[in-house]
Amino acid sequence: MTAIALATACAVVYGAADFYGGLASRRSQVFAVVVLSQLAGLAFIACLLPVLPGEGGTAALAWGMVAGLAGGGGLIFFYRALAIGTMSVVAPVSATISAGLPVVFGLAVGERPAPAALAGVALAIAAVLLVSRAPAQEPATRGLGPLALAAIAGAGFGGFFILLGNAPEDAGPWPLLGARIASILMVTGIALASGRGLRPAPGSLRTIVLAGVLDMAANVLYMFAVHRGLLSLVAVIVSLYPASTLLLARQVLGERLTPVQVAGVGLALGAVALIAAA
Template identity: 65%
Template sequence: MTAVVLATACALVYGTADFFGGLATRRSQVMAVVVLSQLAGLVLVAALLPVLPGELTAGGLVWGMAAGVSGGVALVLFYRALATGVMSVVAPVTATTSAALPVLFGLAAGERPEPVALGGVALALLAVVLVSRDSSPAAARRGYGPVLSALAAGAGFGGFFILLDQAPDGGGMWPLFGARLASVALITLLALATGRTLRPGAGTMWTIVVAGVLDMAANVLFLLATERGMLALVGVLASLYPASTLLLARYVLGERLNTVQVVGIGCTLAAVAMIAVA
């Protein structure tokens, strides 16, 4: 039950972080948003090292850094898709892919959830497909570019979940510190190599910082959840974050939800309940 609570909270925080990140990319360069938000997250995880102590090992840092590279590239693609596409489509498409990969990996690695939990996983995957359905003219005008970026981002996020789960137990926040250090270095080098500015747009700095802090907080919740539960379950619960992104987009930006998307949000709640009782 603890793992379910942590993973569900992780999804809520991830969704809120993505909402703020999406807002920032509409007024700032994607590279600037990613680097500055990742720096904010690095400061947070550094502050948490003495609060949530663990053993510093080479394995923990290496797996964390590998996860950071995967997640950093995914974040660039994801924020670019959010900036050019419809937020209520991009987030669920990314989540569908990022949810499926940890489930498949966990099952291949020998994890065997209870039948009710597996039913919840299937329902959760259906939920993210349903909430990704958008027939609005705005979605049609943007074409398939943002969707393809969202799919690639989902693969990167799925890789982040899998690689981070490989870090040895007892490492505390060190794997996340390694992950964030690697992603900051990678994206900074990419920005410098391509001549992209790292200066945020006017009035966006606080939005970027909030996105970075929330993203790292969600990562912490995910790491704690995987220490207490199976990756196949935690990964799919964490990938339900589009529900909170959708609701924020609906009530803050005025993006409308169609009937299918509302059903998808209902399926999300049912999926969490099924996994929780298993």
Template identity: 65%
Template sequence: MTAALLAMISAAVFGIADFLGGFASRRARVMAVVGLSQFAGLLLVAGLLPVLPGAFGAEALVWGMTAGLAGAAGLVLFYWALANGTMSVVAPVTASTSAAVPVVFGLATGERPQPLALAGVAVALVAVVLVSRTAEAPKAGTTARPVVAAFVSGAAFGGFFILLSLAPDNAGMWPLVGARLASLTLIVTLALATHQTLKPGPGSLPFIVGAGVLDMAANVLYLLAVQSGGMISLVAVLSSLYPVGTLLLARYVLGERLGPVQLAGVGFALGAAVLIAAG
């Protein structure tokens, strides 16, 4: 129950972080938002090391760095797919794949959730697809490449959750330090190679910092859920319900309207959380 609660809070915090990141992206270039938010997250996790101590070791850092590279690669592919494909296709493909991959991994490695929890996982996967749908019309000349990129992006995001879970349970927050160092290095290298600025746009810095701090806080909660003995097939899928939070904030803060499909997705997400927690 503790692991499930931590994962659900993680999803809520991820949702707020994504909302702030999306808001910041309207005022600054995407690479600047990603790079600076990653740096803010690194500062947070470094500050948490004395509070949530763990055993420093090469294994923890290596798993974390590998996870960070997977997450950063997934982010780059996701943005490329959004820019070159149709959002109503790319977003749900990425979201559902990122949720499904840890579930498949967990079951393949011997995890056996209760039937009620497994039913919750199935409902959660449906919820992720529904809340990620948009009413955007397909782009003219859309090819299969953005869809393939969306699948790979989702697999990379799912891999991030898996790789973090493979770090030693006594490692504390060191895997997240390794993850953020690796992802930040990759993003800065890409920015320099493509001559993209990391300078924030006017008025965007508070939103960027907020997004980075909350994103890392959500990662911390996820890692604590895993380290407390939570099954990755349950914890990761609960954390993957974060689009619900982003969607609700867009509705009540920005006044964006929710379609019937998205509203159904919110209902499915609530049902999934209840089933998994009860199981």
């Protein structure tokens, strides 16, 4: 598969993972959701490592662990934002920031995408902004709290993408093992130090596990995509994951889509096509 195809699949799976993680966070403590979903992801990647190409090593695990600290911190803020805000608003805000940081970094280190690809990047960011528009009659963000949390989460996710993209190309998914170990230790430590419970609400464990497995599957797709294409392009495609979250929120929770949001989904498809054709 090409880098763009892998990144597109990654975006779809990330969106589903975020939906189920946010759904679980409305019933259970955020720290319980993050820790248990991360443990599920750790078990999943441990099963995949023997069958996927890649070589582990100190550098691979080190880059992964640093990335895991950034991503794990972002996930705490993100799930909290999803729990108190509207999914179809929170997800695009974090995605816009998590896309912008890798683009800036990629250009700064010398990546030079084709003009058509840059046009696709601009279209993708516009798509995310349109998708983030909530119906005017709904108090979508309930104040500035969810938006601020989503912005911090986006910075964490952007750092995660950048750091994983710097792992050795022959490492395959091994950095993800380091990332999961570091994030689990960090989040568990914070939870214990702050007296937060890690027991999920009754009936929510299955949703939490599903979120963790989907998140790790998306991470694997990202690792293979970023080593086959430019970080500045792959990260932008991946950032379109709110479209998947939004559609699931529409189908499962009944969150309404405005014509502007529908137009945003259409622009997202156009952005993928432009970048793929470049």
